[in-house]
Amino acid sequence: MRHLMNPLDFSVEELEKLFDLANDIENNPAKYAHACDGKILATCFYEPSTRTRLSFESAMLRLGGQVLGFSEATSSSAAKGESVSDTIRVVSCYADICAMRHPKEGAPMVAASKSKIPVINAGDGGHQHPTQTLTDLLTIRTKKGQLGNCTIGLCGDLKFGRTVHSLINALVRYENVRFILISPEELRIPSYLRDKLTDMGVEFQEVIKLEDVMPELDLLYMTRVQKERFFNEEDYVRLKDFYVLNKQKMENAKEDMLVLHPLPRVNEISVEVDNDPRAVYFDQAQYGVYVRMALILTLLESAKN
Amino acid sequence: MLNVGKIEEGFVLDHIPAGKSMSIYYHLGLDKLDCTVAIIKNAKSDKLGKKDIVKVECDINTLDLDVLAVICHTITVNVIKDGEIIEKKELVLPETLTNVMKCKNPRCITSIEQELPHIFYLADPVKEVYRCKYCDEKNSGI
Numbered sequence: 001m002r003h004l005m006n007p008l009d010f011s012v013e014e015l016e017k018l019f020d021l022a023n024d025i026e027n028n029p030a031k032y033a034h035a036c037d038g039k040i041l042a043t044c045f046y047e048p049s050t051r052t053r054l055s056f057e058s059a060m061l062r063l064g065g066q067v068l069g070f071s072e073a074t075s076s077s078a079a080k081g082e083s084v085s086d087t088i089r090v091v092s093c094y095a096d097i098c099a100m101r102h103p104k105e106g107a108p109m110v111a112a113s114k115s116k117i118p119v120i121n122a123g124d125g126g127h128q129h130p131t132q133t134l135t136d137l138l139t140i141r142t143k144k145g146q147l148g149n150c151t152i153g154l155c156g157d158l159k160f161g162r163t164v165h166s167l168i169n170a171l172v173r174y175e176n177v178r179f180i181l182i183s184p185e186e187l188r189i190p191s192y193l194r195d196k197l198t199d200m201g202v203e204f205q206e207v208i209k210l211e212d213v214m215p216e217l218d219l220l221y222m223t224r225v226q227k228e229r230f231f232n233e234e235d236y237v238r239l240k241d242f243y244v245l246n247k248q249k250m251e252n253a254k255e256d257m258l259v260l261h262p263l264p265r266v267n268e269i270s271v272e273v274d275n276d277p278r279a280v281y282f283d284q285a286q287y288g289v290y291v292r293m294a295l296i297l298t299l300l301e302s303a304k305n
Numbered sequence: 306m307l308n309v310g311k312i313e314e315g316f317v318l319d320h321i322p323a324g325k326s327m328s329i330y331y332h333l334g335l336d337k338l339d340c341t342v343a344i345i346k347n348a349k350s351d352k353l354g355k356k357d358i359v360k361v362e363c364d365i366n367t368l369d370l371d372v373l374a375v376i377c378h379t380i381t382v383n384v385i386k387d388g389e390i391i392e393k394k395e396l397v398l399p400e401t402l403t404n405v406m407k408c409k410n411p412r413c414i415t416s417i418e419q420e421l422p423h424i425f426y427l428a429d430p431v432k433e434v435y436r437c438k439y440c441d442e443k444n445s446g447i
Contacts, residue, residue, distance in 0.1 A: 084418065104414040105439060106414040106415070110414055
């Protein structure tokens, strides 16, 4: 039986299979409409996350399965002081697979170690959010036809943004990927990640101004500066609107550059960009459902063995 | 120079950087053992200038010395049996450490679930970096 804690839990070959399945689901949804008949997904969300939870629920419902769960810690037994280990032991009796989001880093890993059913990490604090990374990879692969040979700009909060860290870790496994890391000085990528890129000989540069590098990019991954990751309100206010992608900046970009964003978007992408065919962040949400459908099928299959 | 007698069976930990002996005492759990322990601090050393030495009289199979490599891998470990040195152990960084150091990340699950073991894995053997198994936070020394 397999779990998903980290996007790197799957090899490049396993990811290819997963994405092929996701694309097949996209093209032949009827074929999979009853693939999970009689199966139950538990969504154990200890902190609010409308988007990820709905995406998981949509994925299971589209596969013909059913869903139960809770969407905040106060409505769960955690409010009474129950440990994650005990909760998953009980949930294992009620469901066939579990998606867990928790504000504490490593909580889904603790759950997986005690679980009788596959556990998917649906986000653990600022640590990992593997299904977002799978979503990003599937979107890039589907829209660009491949996951290597590109220059990707990652812009915004590169310090606390877990989606960025996971995406970098996932993309370094593909050939000829060049990173341009665009952030204010205070929100640069953590040193361990910089060291990793250097040690691996991956080409990257760190810049502050987005305008300077727009013409070079094949992909632009925008991120939100997340209020919940700051201990200091003043820093958040100062940095939250540091980057705003607008029509004018898009004029300098390649004709086939893609703009991605894990959403929710606040001010970092102006709504005037939404109608640009290069803006694929809402398509990304759709691919998020397909990749979660493929993941549920793959992990349920692994639980049979 | 202070004289501490020979031991029949146990360990002599030599070339401990000065001041580290008490850390070793606690991390090896010597405070919990009912055996003779001698701690010599700030002894003269040609190699280090000053060093600490710890002598432990015990069954040589009772101590797990893995943690020593994390404190300082250049410590010399002499294994004593029948009053003689039978082995000089080479210290190797263990792949995982359980309950040797604590994760200090306030966002880590171990910060709220007290019964969880604090497990660290060896992330970089060259730079001797350990990271928390749960949250990947780098350890800040023991």
